[in-house]
Amino acid sequence: MSIDHPSFGKLDDSRIIIFDTTLRDGEQSPGFSMNMQEKLRMALALTELGVDVLEAGFPIASQGDFDSVKLIAETVRGPVITGLARTGRADILRAAEAVAPAERKRIHVFLSTSPLHMKYKLRMEPEAVLQLTIDSVTLARHHTDDVEWSAEDGSRTDPDFLCRCVEAAIRAGATTINIPDTVGYALPEDMFRIFAMVRERVPGADKIVLSTHNHNDLGLAVANTLAAIRAGARQVECTINGIGERAGNAALEEIVMAIRTRPDAVACKPTIVTENIIKTSKLLSTITGFDVQPNKAIVGRNAFAHESGIHQDGVLKNAATYEIMTPESVGLLKSSLVMGKHSGRAAFRDKLRTLGYGELGDNQLNDAFRRFKDLADRKKIVYDEDISALVDDEVLRDHDRIRFVSLDVRSGSKAPPRADLELEIDGVVRGAHETGDGPVDATFNAIRACFAHDATLSLFSVGAVTEGTDAQARVTVRLMEAGKMVDGQGADTDTIVASARAYVHALNKLLVKRARTEPAALSA
Numbered sequence: 001m002s003i004d005h006p007s008f009g010k011l012d013d014s015r016i017i018i019f020d021t022t023l024r025d026g027e028q029s030p031g032f033s034m035n036m037q038e039k040l041r042m043a044l045a046l047t048e049l050g051v052d053v054l055e056a057g058f059p060i061a062s063q064g065d066f067d068s069v070k071l072i073a074e075t076v077r078g079p080v081i082t083g084l085a086r087t088g089r090a091d092i093l094r095a096a097e098a099v100a101p102a103e104r105k106r107i108h109v110f111l112s113t114s115p116l117h118m119k120y121k122l123r124m125e126p127e128a129v130l131q132l133t134i135d136s137v138t139l140a141r142h143h144t145d146d147v148e149w150s151a152e153d154g155s156r157t158d159p160d161f162l163c164r165c166v167e168a169a170i171r172a173g174a175t176t177i178n179i180p181d182t183v184g185y186a187l188p189e190d191m192f193r194i195f196a197m198v199r200e201r202v203p204g205a206d207k208i209v210l211s212t213h214n215h216n217d218l219g220l221a222v223a224n225t226l227a228a229i230r231a232g233a234r235q236v237e238c239t240i241n242g243i244g245e246r247a248g249n250a251a252l253e254e255i256v257m258a259i260r261t262r263p264d265a266v267a268c269k270p271t272i273v274t275e276n277i278i279k280t281s282k283l284l285s286t287i288t289g290f291d292v293q294p295n296k297a298i299v300g301r302n303a304f305a306h307e308s309g310i311h312q313d314g315v316l317k318n319a320a321t322y323e324i325m326t327p328e329s330v331g332l333l334k335s336s337l338v339m340g341k342h343s344g345r346a347a348f349r350d351k352l353r354t355l356g357y358g359e360l361g362d363n364q365l366n367d368a369f370r371r372f373k374d375l376a377d378r379k380k381i382v383y384d385e386d387i388s389a390l391v392d393d394e395v396l397r398d399h400d401r402i403r404f405v406s407l408d409v410r411s412g413s414k415a416p417p418r419a420d421l422e423l424e425i426d427g428v429v430r431g432a433h434e435t436g437d438g439p440v441d442a443t444f445n446a447i448r449a450c451f452a453h454d455a456t457l458s459l460f461s462v463g464a465v466t467e468g469t470d471a472q473a474r475v476t477v478r479l480m481e482a483g484k485m486v487d488g489q490g491a492d493t494d495t496i497v498a499s500a501r502a503y504v505h506a507l508n509k510l511l512v513k514r515a516r517t518e519p520a521a522l523s524a
């Protein structure tokens with residue numbers, strides 16, 4: 001039976017809405033925070049991927065969150081743009097204001113309904129929770145026709161009370177009802193039962209979209225999502241690479257490819273451009289500095305690699321022997337050779353467009369082009385990944401207060417390592433010469449000498465952007481200060497320079513974060 005939806009019009013039974021929450025639930029998790037430009041870039045990539053709903057953030061959480069949601073609402077065309085809100089008036093008005101510029105907008109209101117959450121987190125009686133559900137959805141409906149209501153900790157909620165809340169939210173005007181497995185506790189059969197029960201018992205449930213949102217604490221998020229779809233859920237909430245609170249959320253790429261690979265078991269059609277999956281996954285890794293594990297389904301480095309002789313032999317004879325989907329279907333192509341050192345600015349600009357950077361300003365283009373030429377002098381082959389890494393380093397950082405200028409390091413077995421460093425801080429160049437327990441330590445000491453701060457280093461990791469001994473190193477540096485954590489990334493063919501860039505990036509993020517206020521209770 002079809003549903004008339006305010007944002008999507010007639011939705012027939014086979015339609016499944018992909019609701020991406022990489023920029024909200026994903027971004028909320030430790031180490032995955034993004035700045036406004038990074039969020040916009042990710043939002044544009046998600047749009048190209050074809051997501052139906054883009055949860056751009058939690059506008060009340062901070063000025064930065066509000067600004068990012070608003071910028072995405074102003075700029076991104078295609079998906080419905082949504083902002084999260086608790087049930088308070090201030091939350092809902094802030095979300096309404098942030099999504100107002102969007103072509104199609106949604107307010108997503110959530111409230112806990114489980115006995116545990118009501119008693120200890122909300123300190124509210126069930127009847128008050130019911131009333132707050134009605135009031136908050138009613139208020140949100142004054143600002144948009146497309147309102148989603150979520151029963152936080154829904155999978156651990158008393159079934160009768162869950163049905164009463166869902167019914168009340170529908171009567172108040174919610175057009176999507178989401179029943180999350182907030183703590184990743186449910187098994188697939190629980191999710192199937194909950195969705196089947198709501199469809200059967202709640203009047204009006206056939207007129208709205210039921211949505212599923214699963215966390216991965218027991219590694220069951222995708223299985224639970226598929227079970228909910230089979231029981232009638234028409235919207236799935238998910239994130240790229242499965243990032244999210246604690247063990248993460250259900251991974252978009254896994255859900256979509258499971259549906260595509262097993263139409264016999266899951267009868268619905270997502271409108272995702274699957275060929276963009278790898279590209280989007282890599283973009284997220286580049287922005288956050290965290291690669292997925294090699295054996296990660298769909299997007300891991302080994303997901304399509306066949307190591308054993310028997311498997312290789314089978315695949316050569318017929319790929320279907322060991323491949324249930326083709327690498328091309330998720331956009332896994334061989335690294336493409338881009339350009340050499342003789343390539344011109346026009347070709348470079350064109351390449352940046354195809355890599356999803358849109359139109360860069362003249363200064364940004366000049367900076368990026370200069371670094372590309374420099375890289376092409378040092379590195380035999382320049383791949384797309386190299387270009388992305390250097391542009392992310394240079395172009396997305398033009399609001400940074402501290403900028404890397406130069407580094408000269410002496411190290412080896414004869415004398416203590418020494419770093420001569422120059423940084424530009426608020427437009428003024430400062431230099432320092434320091435020694436240390438190794439070249440990286442000397443470099444970080446020099447950074448501390450140029451810009452005094454109390455943050456401590458809690459993670460230092462080095463990876464390679466591509467293969468080969470001349471590959472660029474991609475370094476991630478994590479700093480902690482007064483309970484605040486930030487990750488910075490840097491790339492360069494010189495690992496020590498990449499480390500300095502990563503440290504400086506982290507410092508810049510810390511400066512932005514110092515100005516941010518965190519919301520009282522973001523438990524979702």
Ligand code: KIV
Nearest residue numbers: 110150152180182524
């Ligand atoms: O996990 C959760 O319950 C959430 C809600 C806000 C949807 O993220």
Ligand code: ZN
Nearest residue numbers: 025182213524
């Ligand atoms: Zn969640």
